[in-house]
Amino acid sequence: xxxxxxxxxxxxxxxxxxRYRGDVPGVAxxxxxxxxxxxxxxxxxxxxxxxxxxxxxxLVAAAQSASSxxxxxxxxxxxxxxxxxxxxxxxxxxxxQHILEAPLFLLWLVDLHRLAALxxxxxxxxxxxxxxxxxxxxxxxxxxxxxxxxxxxxSLGLGAMYIGAIRNHPAEVAAELNLPPQAFALFGLAIxxxxxxxxxxxxxRLPQEVVLFKxxxxxxxxxxAGIAAYNERMRGFQQEQNLPVQDWTDQAGARxxxxxxxxxxxxxxxxxxxxxxxxx
Amino acid sequence: xxxxxxxxxxxxxxxxxxRYRGDVPGVAxxxxxxxxxxxxxxxxxxxxxxxxxxxxxxLVAAAQSASSxxxxxxxxxxxxxxxxxxxxxxxxxxxxQHILEAPLFLLWLVDLHRLAALxxxxxxxxxxxxxxxxxxxxxxxxxxxxxxxxxxxxSLGLGAMYIGAIRNHPAEVAAELNLPPQAFALFGLAIxxxxxxxxxxxxxRLPQEVVLFKxxxxxxxxxxAGIAAYNERMRGFQQEQNLPVQDWTDQAGARxxxxxxxxxxxxxxxxxxxxxxxxx
Numbered sequence: 001x002x003x004x005x006x007x008x009x010x011x012x013x014x015x016x017x018x019r020y021r022g023d024v025p026g027v028a029x030x031x032x033x034x035x036x037x038x039x040x041x042x043x044x045x046x047x048x049x050x051x052x053x054x055x056x057x058x059l060v061a062a063a064q065s066a067s068s069x070x071x072x073x074x075x076x077x078x079x080x081x082x083x084x085x086x087x088x089x090x091x092x093x094x095x096x097q098h099i100l101e102a103p104l105f106l107l108w109l110v111d112l113h114r115l116a117a118l119x120x121x122x123x124x125x126x127x128x129x130x131x132x133x134x135x136x137x138x139x140x141x142x143x144x145x146x147x148x149x150x151x152x153x154x155s156l157g158l159g160a161m162y163i164g165a166i167r168n169h170p171a172e173v174a175a176e177l178n179l180p181p182q183a184f185a186l187f188g189l190a191i192x193x194x195x196x197x198x199x200x201x202x203x204x205r206l207p208q209e210v211v212l213f214k215x216x217x218x219x220x221x222x223x224x225a226g227i228a229a230y231n232e233r234m235r236g237f238q239q240e241q242n243l244p245v246q247d248w249t250d251q252a253g254a255r256x257x258x259x260x261x262x263x264x265x266x267x268x269x270x271x272x273x274x275x276x277x278x279x280x
Numbered sequence: 281x282x283x284x285x286x287x288x289x290x291x292x293x294x295x296x297x298x299r300y301r302g303d304v305p306g307v308a309x310x311x312x313x314x315x316x317x318x319x320x321x322x323x324x325x326x327x328x329x330x331x332x333x334x335x336x337x338x339l340v341a342a343a344q345s346a347s348s349x350x351x352x353x354x355x356x357x358x359x360x361x362x363x364x365x366x367x368x369x370x371x372x373x374x375x376x377q378h379i380l381e382a383p384l385f386l387l388w389l390v391d392l393h394r395l396a397a398l399x400x401x402x403x404x405x406x407x408x409x410x411x412x413x414x415x416x417x418x419x420x421x422x423x424x425x426x427x428x429x430x431x432x433x434x435s436l437g438l439g440a441m442y443i444g445a446i447r448n449h450p451a452e453v454a455a456e457l458n459l460p461p462q463a464f465a466l467f468g469l470a471i472x473x474x475x476x477x478x479x480x481x482x483x484x485r486l487p488q489e490v491v492l493f494k495x496x497x498x499x500x501x502x503x504x505a506g507i508a509a510y511n512e513r514m515r516g517f518q519q520e521q522n523l524p525v526q527d528w529t530d531q532a533g534a535r536x537x538x539x540x541x542x543x544x545x546x547x548x549x550x551x552x553x554x555x556x557x558x559x560x
Contacts, residue, residue, distance in 0.1 A: 025337035033435035057305035060403035133545035143423030155313035
């Protein structure tokens with residue numbers, strides 16, 4: 001083993017320790033891209049500076065380079081930089097301060113409208129777009145694209161934060177963005193230069209044996225033991241971060257308890273119908 | 281501008297030309313990670329060799345490093361390496377040869393079962409999981425995770441191919457994987473070492489002005505002109521690749537024409553209900 005390999009091994013072990021806290025899987029490689037991926041953290045505080053020229057176009061090129069099912073390209077993205085519009089969108093998304101701070105706020109759309117419009121202009125049927133499958137395909141492809149953009153963001157030394165709360169008020173968001181029928185803002189993404197004075201931490205995740213199955217799914221003692229270990233590791237993390245100490249099981253349980261836990265998203269299916277997605 | 285910047289600029293321009301074919305956005309940076317992202321191609325031919333030890337664990341670590349909404353971690357992944365099971369799954373997914381060739385086939389699950397089981401064991405309600413929003417959140421987070429795995433795959437010199445056709449027969453796939461209620465195989469991912477004798481090409485995408493909007497959505501002359509330009513560029517690409525020459529507009533239109541275009545996925549919503557997702 002040469003010195004570079006040895007250093008890479010040590011760097012990989014350190015990143016994996018941050019991510020898993022004592023349950024490091026047998027990973028022995030590291031390159032610049034893996035370093036970016038494993039170092040991910042959600043950034044909630046940004047410096048008040050513009051992004052370098054060309055950043056948005058670079059992120060969109062990365063996003064469009066992600067796979068697209070049958071090359072249908074059923075997503076779009078709306079880039080928000082005007083402070084007043086950003087503030088109105090932030091108000092619709094739980095008043096999250098980091099949306100206001102971030103110089104760039106991207107709204108990722110499931111966009112079946114483009115294909116629907118092209119078919120309509122050619123007097124052809126686009127019946128398949130009315131099915132649940134087509135909406136799901138759009139949601140998957142928009143997510144693959146956005147994640148490529150996030151990786152690109154982080155490779156450039158910038159930071160990002162997904163904003164699922166944009167789904168709290170989908171009809172109002174659609175109106176703000178002037179969305180046509182069959183277009184839907186799936187999530188937001190705040191992007192900016194992280195404030196080094198308020199650094200974000202890598203959040204520990206469930207041990208691999210809880211989420212990775214070989215050949216078939218299992219739910220048994222191994223998985224329960226992994227979750228118990230994770231609760232303990234998260235308590236350690238919370239103490240370090242001066243966060244309220246609570247089992248992950250309790251935190252997650254509270255988030256899924258009842259319809260009220262969904263912050264208005266319990267009506268999402270009906271609103272999607274109103275936005276032109278039949279979801280058959 | 282020093283020499284390294286000049287080289288990076290030229291390399292970026294080349295990658296962007298492959299992706300956009302004459303409509304290169306104003307991107308002036310390139311790093312190793314952007315190189316990986318912009319170079320993506322779907323790999324359909326693999327060498328018959330095992331992946332290096334630790335590859336699967338590296339990919340899962342990258343996947344778990346992606347953002348997770350409220351840290352709920354509502355996805356899992358099943359790694360298939362047994363040839364017989366791979367063959368049965370390939371048969372359910374349109375008999376795609378590359379699934380058989382790939383040494384590793386990953387099934388990415390929307391997994392609400394884990395949280396449902398934890399709540400049940402604690403005699404607590406998990407009512408929110410029955411809503412459409414919870415399924416959608418799982419589909420988004422599974423997609424973000426999988427895309428991180430794809431980027432990791434490609435950074436390691438390996439290749440991958442998403443298999444959406446696994447949704448053609450979701451109930452049979454669930455049975456094969458022994459999935460509990462509220463778990464669903466969203467897509468597959470074939471992974472292996474690309475066969476250099478049968479290289480994959482970078483597929484051109486729509487011009488940025490068609491998918492990227494500033495402040496508000498638009499559907500007008502600029503978008504239509506971009507689509508016309510794309511049809512022409514795709515014809516050039518198809519001719520180069522000895523593929524049937526057909527406008528993208530026609531190809532996409534055929535894919536969305538009617539329920540039969542969905543290859544059985546027109547019943548997906550009903551099957552999801554049967555698999556335990558209420559989708560309220």
